[in-house]
Amino acid sequence: MKHLKLYLLLVTTLSFLTCERDDLCPETTPTTPSFVIDFYNNNAQDSRKNVVDIYVIGQDNEEVLTGYNLENVNQLILPLRSDQDSTTFNITSNTVLDDDGNITSGNTDILTITYARKDVYVSRACGYKTTFENVVATIDGGTDGNWVIFTEAANDNLIIEDDTTTHYFFYH
Template identity: 30%
Template sequence: MKKVYIPILFIIAFISFGACEKDDICVDGDTPLMVIRFYDVDNPAVLKKVTKFRIVGVGQNTTVTTVADRTDLDSIAIPLKVTENSTGFYFIKNSADVDSLEAGDLDTLYFNYTRKDKFISRACGYIANFETLGSDLKMETDNWIKDIEIVTPLVENSTAAHVKIFH
């Protein structure tokens, strides 16, 4: 009778351990940020910092958290909305508070795109990649942004510049 239990215990143990799955840990499941580099309009090959730069999403009351506020920057990485096909930002040069109001030179810039969801894994779920990236600068008489060039219309990583802004 004991000889019958040993194979049954072996089969139960095999099924129990065979049903185990590896732990799902999400390592690379983040939606990529769009990378923008700023260049000198008079010398397009040279990076040029934007002084006291601040960036705020259109319709938002706070600054974009991926960009250090009111610092001199020649490169930024910003998030795009994953639930819409357009994201708007206020790009503010020489930002300062005067009587609790923004006193910098403000340009409004929209980025338009097509979202493409990509399944990463069960742990990570889906991320959004952005295709056919385009830009729309609200033209004013005194824009500090002079020109915009889309370098890579596909945003699928945050390692290389997608947009060049000349000022």
């Protein structure tokens, strides 16, 4: 038994010594970026403005996005699908829910983000990440009308390579 413990200790030690730096993906390594939206006041376009009681659900996904369940926010950070060329969200402002979690009132806009996907090699340990090119965001207010009045891309031919900067400005 003593020899088995010594053998296991030796094997464990050698396995750590043989790891190369590229075998572990550091947490600081950028991965597939999210879509960043900043909200501004449509009447004073230099002023940030909170969306009151925002409620965000991705289409084809019944779960409310974490951090966007009746919160007051002036920025959204939304994950984009890397298996399709578009992602769609239902974004409701001034949301009121019943006891079962169903929306009883509020104004829902449908946000569709279209893009071309590009897989980029990061490293052996981290694999690939997806970047998004020619990104366009469109808003459909449905029957209750848009609460987002105007959208503006941060730049022409928008490419999303990281989620440290704003990609779109929404005015409401």
